[in-house]
Amino acid sequence: xxxxxxxxxxxxxxxxxxxxxxxxxxxxxxxxxxxxxxxxxxxxxxxxxxxxxxxxxxxxxxxxxxxxxxxxxxxxxxxxxxxxxxxxxxxxxxxxxxxxxxxxxxxxxxxxxxxxxxxxxxxxxxxxxxxxxxxxxxxxxxxxxxxxxxxxxxxxxxxxxxxxxxxxxxxxxxxxxxxxxxxxxxxxxxxxxxxxxxxxxxxxxxxxxxxxxxxxxxxxxxxxxxxxxxxxxxxxxxxxxxxxxxxxxxxxxxxxxxxxxxxxxxxxxxxxxxxxxxxxxxxxxxxxxxxxxxxxxxxxxxxxxxxxxxxxxxxxxxxxxxxxxxxxxxxxxxxxxxxxxxxxxxxxxxxxxxxxxxxxxxxxxxxxxxxxxxxxxxxxxxxxxxxxxxxxxxxxxxxxxxxxxxxxxxxxxxxxxxxxxxxxxxxxxxxxxxxxxxxxx
Amino acid sequence: xxxxxxxxxxxxxxxxxxxxxxxxxxxxxxxxxxxxxxxxxxxxxxxxxxxxxxxxxxxxxxxxxxxxxxxxxxxxxxxxxxxxxxxxxxxxxxxxxxxxxxxxxxxxxxxxxxxxxxxxxxxxxxxxxxxxxxx
Amino acid sequence: xxxxxxxxxxxxxxxxxxxxxxxxxxxxxxxxxxxxxxxxxxxxxxxxxxxxxxxxxxxxxxxxxxxxxxxxxxxxxxxxxxxxxxxxxxxxxxxxxxxxxxxxxxxxxxxxxxxxxxxxxxxxxxxxxxxxxxxxxxxxxxxxxxxxxxxxxxxxxxxxxxxxxxxxxxxxxxxxxxxxxxxxxxxxxxxxxxxxxxxxxxxxxxxxxxxxxxxxxxxxxxxxxxxxxxxxxxxxxxxxxxxxxxxxxxxxxxxxxxxxxxxxxx
Numbered sequence: 112x113x114x115x116x117x118x119x120x121x122x123x124x125x126x127x128x129x130x131x132x133x134x135x136x137x138x139x140x141x142x143x144x145x146x147x148x149x150x151x152x153x154x155x156x157x158x159x160x161x162x163x164x165x166x167x168x169x170x171x172x173x174x175x176x177x178x179x180x181x182x183x184x185x186x187x188x189x190x191x192x193x194x195x196x197x198x199x200x201x202x203x204x205x206x207x208x209x210x211x212x213x214x215x216x217x218x219x220x221x222x223x224x225x226x227x228x229x230x231x232x233x234x235x236x237x238x239x240x241x242x243x244x245x246x247x248x249x250x251x252x253x254x255x256x257x258x259x260x261x262x263x264x265x266x267x268x269x270x271x272x273x274x275x276x277x278x279x280x281x282x283x284x285x286x287x288x289x290x291x292x293x294x295x296x297x298x299x300x301x302x303x304x305x306x307x308x309x310x311x312x313x314x315x316x317x318x319x320x321x322x323x324x325x326x327x328x329x330x331x332x333x334x335x336x337x338x339x340x341x342x343x344x345x346x347x348x349x350x351x352x353x354x355x356x357x358x359x360x361x362x363x364x365x366x367x368x369x370x371x372x373x374x375x376x377x378x379x380x381x382x383x384x385x386x387x388x389x390x391x392x393x394x395x396x397x398x399x400x401x402x403x404x405x406x407x408x409x410x411x412x413x414x415x416x417x418x419x420x421x422x423x424x425x426x427x428x429x430x431x432x433x434x435x436x437x438x439x440x441x442x443x444x445x446x447x448x449x450x451x452x453x454x455x456x457x458x459x460x461x462x463x464x465x466x467x468x469x470x471x472x473x474x475x476x477x478x479x480x481x482x483x484x485x486x487x488x489x490x491x492x493x494x495x496x497x498x499x500x501x502x503x504x505x506x507x508x509x510x511x512x513x514x515x516x517x518x519x520x521x522x523x524x525x526x527x528x529x530x531x532x533x534x535x536x537x538x539x540x541x542x543x544x545x546x547x548x549x550x551x552x
Numbered sequence: 553x554x555x556x557x558x559x560x561x562x563x564x565x566x567x568x569x570x571x572x573x574x575x576x577x578x579x580x581x582x583x584x585x586x587x588x589x590x591x592x593x594x595x596x597x598x599x600x601x602x603x604x605x606x607x608x609x610x611x612x613x614x615x616x617x618x619x620x621x622x623x624x625x626x627x628x629x630x631x632x633x634x635x636x637x638x639x640x641x642x643x644x645x646x647x648x649x650x651x652x653x654x655x656x657x658x659x660x661x662x663x664x665x666x667x668x669x670x671x672x673x674x675x676x677x678x679x680x681x682x683x684x685x686x687x
Numbered sequence: 688x689x690x691x692x693x694x695x696x697x698x699x700x701x702x703x704x705x706x707x708x709x710x711x712x713x714x715x716x717x718x719x720x721x722x723x724x725x726x727x728x729x730x731x732x733x734x735x736x737x738x739x740x741x742x743x744x745x746x747x748x749x750x751x752x753x754x755x756x757x758x759x760x761x762x763x764x765x766x767x768x769x770x771x772x773x774x775x776x777x778x779x780x781x782x783x784x785x786x787x788x789x790x791x792x793x794x795x796x797x798x799x800x801x802x803x804x805x806x807x808x809x810x811x812x813x814x815x816x817x818x819x820x821x822x823x824x825x826x827x828x829x830x831x832x833x834x835x836x837x838x839x840x841x842x843x844x845x846x847x848x849x850x851x852x853x854x855x856x857x858x859x860x861x862x863x864x865x866x867x868x869x870x871x872x873x874x875x876x877x878x879x880x881x882x883x884x885x886x887x888x889x890x891x892x893x894x895x896x897x898x899x900x901x902x903x904x905x906x907x908x909x910x911x912x913x914x915x916x917x918x919x920x921x922x923x924x925x926x927x928x929x930x931x932x933x934x935x936x937x938x939x940x941x942x943x944x945x946x947x948x949x950x951x952x953x
Contacts (some may be wrong), residue, residue, distance in 0.1 A: 114877075123574065151672075175684060197728055239651060243852075267625075269567070302562070303562075308625075324885075328934070334933060372653060377651045379848075386935075436652055436803070438649075438650030438821065439650075448657040462678045463637050463678070467644070468677060470681065489684050490678065490684075649846070650864075
């Protein structure tokens with residue numbers, strides 16, 4: 112008899128939906144169906160049963176083909192690489208559990224590596240801005256129950272966080288928002304008419320790369336000062352109207368995404384958005400939240416934050432002190448500038464998501480990739496170590512985009528003999544200890 | 553003479569890209585979702601390209617072949633969009649303005665028709681860039 | 688004044704963190720003692736003697752020491768960082784953090800510098816006879832206090848985010864700058880001889896920015912108030928005076944709001 116597992120946490124995006132129902136075969140090995148998930152989340156669970164999954168580590172040969180090796184060989188190779196390298200980039204962490212991260216950080220501390228997570232090419236700019244000016248934020252529950260003005264700025268949850276709008280931000284009826292969608296006014300600011308914009312009451316089309324100017328204009332308008340006729344393609348009458356409407360909110364929230372963090376100005380786009388939120392708090396209650404991408408990238412920031420004080424790009428090469436400087440210890444810069452000697456990627460795919468020059472630089476160094484599936488990074492690495500899918504085949508702690516910790520659940524067993532991230536990292540850690548006790552590689 | 557236009561490029565997530573990514577980087581779904589370039593109909597006219605024709609997109613760091621399609625989420629003329637993935641990243645400049653964040657959105661590209669060129673697979677496109685394909 | 692000359696004999700493979708290459712670290716040391724000072728390349732700790740051939744002894748104090756560096760320093764970070772007195776000349780391009788947290792003395796770079804140079808500089812005289820990178824004279828990440836004193840002069844162009852969170856001192860760029868000049872600035876003076884890309888004086892609280900060239904797109908929060916003729920860095924010209932950033936919070940002095948000022952040459 113197939114059984115249903117309820118309240119499953121979806122390990123795809125930062126929304127971490129916690130109401131999935133997964134049907135599992137009798138022997139606990141195959142997923143038969145997924146309910147309540149979005150298209151992407153369902154695909155993640157369905158992918159588990161696809162044929163052709165790699166179950167043993169592989170090593171690249173001189174002719175470019177891959178040879179199967181044992182876990183022990185792969186662990187030994189990895190540990191030697193980490194111990195030998197003068198500076199190693201340990202990048203990823205966003206799709207694994209917080210428990211695995213803390214073991215990884217232990218290794219990084221011993222071998223003097225740099226720990227960086229996917230925020231570096233995602234919401235890193237937001238984290239810089241938060242370091243600079245702080246952040247007045249809230250939880251998604253508050254948004255659902257209180258928010259009557261919601262602004263989506265440079266983000267497209269209809270595509271990137273498919274259930275965000277129905278669970279928290281646009282449609283749900285909450286304690287003080289009994290009218291649901293009708294009781295909220297939704298703004299969408301973007302350079303294109305996205306599917307999210309189609310759900311919004313008001314779409315403000317902005318010229319690409321003029322977010323900073325428009326946010327400054329909104330702050331200026333909120334203070335009643337003069338404005339030029341148009342800012343970033345938006346007429347000044349409109350800007351005054353929006354500023355006035357936002358002041359009259361009961362509870363407002365700004366959600367922002369890659370439209371701010373990836374465009375010209377980066378961190379400054381966010382810090383002015385945070386300052387606008389701060390200004391609006393003079394009149395009403397306003398909050399701002401980053402639409403975090405990977406399901407546990409927030410968790411990586413949390414674990415790094417409590418262990419070392421910085422949310423990403425932590426340089427541990429001095430062992431006794433953690434350093435962080437975006438532009439220096441961030442992955443793309445390290446690779447562009449060839450400042451690292453070896454790369455260790457876990458639970459991410461920089462091959463698909465880093466600019467090409469960074470990956471060319473990476474492919475010329477000893478590289479180990481830990482990932483359940485074959486992806487663009489595994490195919491340019493020296494070693495690919497497959498692991499169990501966190502959130503599907505093994506549980507673990509994750510943080511939602513509003514920094515709420517949620518324990519993910521195991522749904523099915525991993526393929527036989529495949530290690531979990533935690534087990535693998537523990538073994539690498541032990542091997543590193545042995546090597547260091549022997550005085551290096 | 554080949555016709556060439558300059559556009560402002562942005563790379564973003566689409567739900568099809570997300571689904572494709574979870575279906576596997578080597579899957580057909582991922583290939584179909586990421587090897588396209590959304591263009592405004594006016595720009596297509598200007599370039600003289602029919603929809604679903606392959607084009608070569610060139611930026612300051614490299615070039616890639618993708619399929620030009622008409623935009624579903626409206627763009628303004630002059631703006632183009634490739635869903636994020638190894639193809640888009642073949643042309644994303646790595647310069648970070650010392651923030652760690654490369655220029656994923658808002659960089660100029662040249663677009664020209666390359667109807668007879670082949671689009672590379674996901675693994676091929678990154679291995680080709682890294683010089684790992686042995687001929 | 689005693690002169691110590693450093694000639695690069697080995698170019699580091701990855702980079703080299705030269706926190707000990709400044710007049711304060713050298714003060715009171717003989718050449719062989721200087722050669723034993725540490726230098727860092729990732730987790731590998733080596734000595735300055737591994738990378739430089741060193742001649743000459745330093746003076747008793749930093750103020751009596753002059754350092755001259757010849758050879759390829761493009762991968763060397765922290766040169767002249769935290770120096771408080773004395774003189775230092777580098778005849779090469781340098782990497783990040785050159786002259787950062789500098790408190791006094793005179794530092795001259797005959798070449799380009801990378802990002803984060805003159806970071807949170809508090810005093811002294813720092814001259815770059817080349818181009819500078821991003822975050823010149825800015826604050827360290829998460830800090831509200833950028834450059835607070837001294838004079839920083841760049842003969843060439845500078846990158847983006849120049850003088851972010853600047854609170855004092857004088858910063859002169861003779862070439863052009865990229866986006867975000869003087870963002871969050873709360874004091875001090877920026878003189879730009881060339882052109883600026885966009886976003887000059889975003890969230891400007893206090894302080895003065897003089898621009899001799901053009902600004903691509905003006906920030907919406909700036910308002911022209913006056914036309915003035917001024918003598919700036921030895922050049923007399925007519926400027927349009929703007930106040931701003933009107934979107935930002937400004938302090939009040941004797942009941943009057945103090946605004947930041949932007950002077951744009953007509």
